[in-house]
């Protein structure tokens with residue numbers, strides 16, 4: 017399990033994360049959601065070890081994060097930050113290959129090809145990374161972190177992704193989230209900061225709902241992911257409904273002008 021216990025984080029005495037305790041399980045997909053500025057990326061960075069808590073502890077498989085050597089940590093968790101800056105003129109293939117530097121077991125050329133094919137970026141392999149589109153770059157970065165944990169290991173591992181699909185079109189978003197769900201069978205826990213509430217409803221097992229630096233709600237989707245909690249979280253009317261085909265869940269927010277109109281009529 018990946019655990020954050022009583023995490024507190026301040027910048028110049030200003031609390032960014034007030035007090036948060038979270039649990040992530042291998043074999044589950046956990047989404048972090050919440051309004052802009054709620055503290056999602058900060059919580060993400062604390063859990064990944066990119067930031068150090070002012071108070072509280074992060075434990076990977078029962079061991080404090082600071083007790084791991086960086087190479088040991090690389091064996092149990094791979095991290096895709098929101099932004100990655102590359103200062104060398106790498107090709108897409110070379111960027112993906114960088115992931116093998118952190119991989120504990122040998123990665124073959126075939127592994128890299130498999131990951132790139134699954135993310136539909138194999139045809140981009142010789143293109144300059146810096147010249148790719150936003151969505152193409154995001155899939156290359158995702159391939160790089162997937163390579164790090166591609167080979168099975170006999171212990172639970174974690175894949176941490178901060179807004180991994182924000183630049184992708186809708187069909188690629190589904191492709192990627194379905195692929196991430198497949199990783200659960202490899203005893204990997206997936207954590208992703210996401211903004212699309214409909215995608216969260218259909219792919220996540222567990223959700224951490226952040227508001228103003230705290231965890232407002234947390235649990236399995238069936239327990240906490242409902243209209244009432246989402247409305248409280250975002251301060252905006254949101255409906256969660258089963259799709260008529262029974263094949264999924266729809267999350268719907270009404271247009272702003274309609275809400276303004278309804279409020280004025282009620283006055």
Ligand SMILES: Nc1ncnc2c1ncn2[C@@H]1O[C@H](COP(=O)(O)OP(=O)(O)OP(=O)(O)O)[C@@H](O)[C@H]1O
Pocket residue numbers: 027032050051052053054055056057058059
């Ligand atoms: N280095 C920093 N210095 C000062 N304030 C910061 C710093 N990093 C984050 N913050 C503040 O902490 C709050 C939480 O930021 P964070 O990036 O975690 O939010 P978020 O929920 O990921 O937001 P978004 O959805 O907009 O990406 C914001 O108000 C932000 O301005």
